[in-house]
Amino acid sequence: MRWKDFIGSRWVIAALAIGIAVGAWNGYIALNDGGLVEGRVVDGGGRPVPGATVILLERNFVMHSERQRTRTDAAGRFRFAGNDNHSLRVEAESEALGRSELREVRLWFRAQNVSLAEPLRFAGRLP
Amino acid sequence: MRRRKGLFTQAGLIALSALMLLPFYWVIKTAITNENIYAYPPRLLPHHPHLFNFVDVWYLIPFPRYLLNSLIVSLLVVGANVAFNAMAGYALSKEFPGKGAVLGLLLSSMLVPFQATIIPAYLITAKLGLINSYLGLAFPLLSTIVCIFIFKASFEAVPHSLIDAARVDGLAEWRIIVRILMPLSKAAIATNVILAFIWSWNAFLWPLIITREPAMQTLPLGLARFLSYLEDTTGALYAFAVMVLAPSIFLFLMAQKEFMAGLSSGATKG
Numbered sequence: 001m002r003w004k005d006f007i008g009s010r011w012v013i014a015a016l017a018i019g020i021a022v023g024a025w026n027g028y029i030a031l032n033d034g035g036l037v038e039g040r041v042v043d044g045g046g047r048p049v050p051g052a053t054v055i056l057l058e059r060n061f062v063m064h065s066e067r068q069r070t071r072t073d074a075a076g077r078f079r080f081a082g083n084d085n086h087s088l089r090v091e092a093e094s095e096a097l098g099r100s101e102l103r104e105v106r107l108w109f110r111a112q113n114v115s116l117a118e119p120l121r122f123a124g125r126l127p
Numbered sequence: 128m129r130r131r132k133g134l135f136t137q138a139g140l141i142a143l144s145a146l147m148l149l150p151f152y153w154v155i156k157t158a159i160t161n162e163n164i165y166a167y168p169p170r171l172l173p174h175h176p177h178l179f180n181f182v183d184v185w186y187l188i189p190f191p192r193y194l195l196n197s198l199i200v201s202l203l204v205v206g207a208n209v210a211f212n213a214m215a216g217y218a219l220s221k222e223f224p225g226k227g228a229v230l231g232l233l234l235s236s237m238l239v240p241f242q243a244t245i246i247p248a249y250l251i252t253a254k255l256g257l258i259n260s261y262l263g264l265a266f267p268l269l270s271t272i273v274c275i276f277i278f279k280a281s282f283e284a285v286p287h288s289l290i291d292a293a294r295v296d297g298l299a300e301w302r303i304i305v306r307i308l309m310p311l312s313k314a315a316i317a318t319n320v321i322l323a324f325i326w327s328w329n330a331f332l333w334p335l336i337i338t339r340e341p342a343m344q345t346l347p348l349g350l351a352r353f354l355s356y357l358e359d360t361t362g363a364l365y366a367f368a369v370m371v372l373a374p375s376i377f378l379f380l381m382a383q384k385e386f387m388a389g390l391s392s393g394a395t396k397g
Contacts, residue, residue, distance in 0.1 A: 014381060061187060061356070086186050087179075106179040110186060 029109050037080040039116030041072045041092045041100065044125045048076025052094040054120070056080050059087035076119070084111045090120060097122040158369045161362035180366035184353070187363070190370070192342060193349035197328060200264045200345060204327035207269040208319050215270065216278025216315075217304050233272050241267065242332070249336060259339040266337075268327050274319045281315035282308050317385030325375050346371045 006012060037056060041049045052072045057064040067085070072078045072092070086107045092100040100120045107114060157164055159176040184190055219230065241248075248267050257263030285308055293307050309316065331347040338344050344352070353367050379386065 010381060014377075086182055106177070106182070108182060 029112075032113050033109065033111040034113045035081060035083040035111040036113040037083050037088065037090070037105070037116075038114075039078060039090070040119035041076045041078065041122070042119045043097060043122045047126055048072070048074075049092070049094055049097065049122060049126060050074045050076060052076070052078075052092045052097070052100075052122075054078040054080075054090060054092045056083065057089040057091075058083070058085035064089050086110045086112070090116070092120045092122070094122065096126065097124045154365050154368055154372075157361060158365040159362075161360075164361055180360075180362040181370065183360075183363045184367045184370060188349055188353050188356070189341070190349065190367075193344055193346045196261070196264075196343060197345040199261050200334075201324050201327040203261060203265040204268045205320050205323045207265065208271060208274055208323035209316055211270040212274045212278050212319055213304055213309060213312075214301075215275045216282055217300075217308065219275065219279045220282040233275065237272050245332065245336070248333075252337060258337060259343055261343075263337050264330075264334055264343070264345065265327065267333055268323065268330065271323065271326070274322055277315050277318050278312065281312040285311050314385045314388035317382040317388075321379055321382055321386050324378055328371075328375050 039054075041052045041054060043049050050072055054070050054072060055066055056068045056070075058067045064087075067083070068080050070078050070080060078092075086109060088105040088107070089102055090105055091102045100122045103116070103118075103120055105114060105116070153164070156162070156173045158180055159178060160173045161180070162170060162174065219226070252258060252263050252266050255263075255266075257266060289307060290303055293303050298306065329347060330345070331351070334345045334348050338348065341352075350367055350371055354364060
């Protein structure tokens with residue numbers, strides 16, 4: 001009876017609940033911390049921009065500094081691997097279209113795999 | 128008529144509680160936004176709330192390390208307080224020659240602020256070789272006079288016949304404390320746990336002078352360090368404050384019933 005009272009006490013239940021939540025969160029992190037950042041780049045009309053340079057900037061305590069750059073494929077897609085930060089900025093640049101918006105990307109944990117829901121968009125249109 | 132008066136009293140108390148909770152609400156609101164706290168007119172409801180300030184705090188400074196240090200020190204303090212204060216409280220609940228002088232000495236010691244004794248405390252800790260250690264961080268809070276008196280009051284409320292019966296049954300003095308008095312003093316234990324935890328958790332000056340390296344720092348020191356690094360990030364700073372406060376508030380909410388009972392035990396006779 002005593003151990004049943006102990007198990008049913010709010011202290012044990014609260015500790016167990018916290019332990020389960022922390023365990024579940026760490027499990028989720030372990031499954032999703034590949035450091036992938038991917039997305040698309042489109043022009044003002046929504047058409048994919050191939051060959052644009054995409055720059056990944058990461059937060060460096062009080063400022064953001066460039067970490068990687070890559071080029072978009074024929075479908076306007078880009079992909080970065082090996083990100084280990086939690087606060088990023090992504091922007092694209094193209095000789096024909098100039099610079100895109102600077103997109104802030106906040107992650108819930110370091111190296112979280114993320115796919116940008118909205119594509120990076122240039123103001124101008126491809127000819 | 129009486130019912131209406133009761134309703135007015137309740138409404139007044141609720142309004143007063145809301146007023147007292149307003150600073151807490153403001154801290155949480157600022158932590159989940161990046162709003163300037165000096166903005167005028169102030170916005171009552173959070174605008175575009177998010178939790179990323181908490182993520183920043185977790186990663187921009189070694190928050191998990193500070194948290195671990197604070198937890199270890201607080202657990203040491205809580206465990207030592209319950210053990211030592213119970214023993215001291217039991218001794219003071221007995222009659223012995225010079226008891227009045229001991230009580231007077233303890234009460235008068237409470238009048239001396241810690242800042243006045245911090246240099247001798249530091250020298251003793253250094254002589255014991257406890258500088259920059261968890262035990263050194265916990266050292267001045269291992270027993271607190273207020274909590275000794277809480278145990279004393281609680282033990283005095285236990286009928287003497289119960290202790291006499293235990294002694295007749297052959298229980299040693301320390302087993303009387305552990306087996307008879309402690310189970311009957313849950314409120315005093317909860318009060319000790321909460322007060323010791325909060326005092327240890329919030330301690331700033333002692334950890335500041337006793338630690339030698341950042342890896343041994345506790346959360347309040349981390350907060351000061353964070354403030355010096357990121358003085359313009361109000362949201363992250365308030366998020367840090369919420370993360371420092373949360374364990375104390377959680378512990379208090381969990382044990383508030385026993386805490387209230389513990390503070391008022393011994394307040395009335397009979």
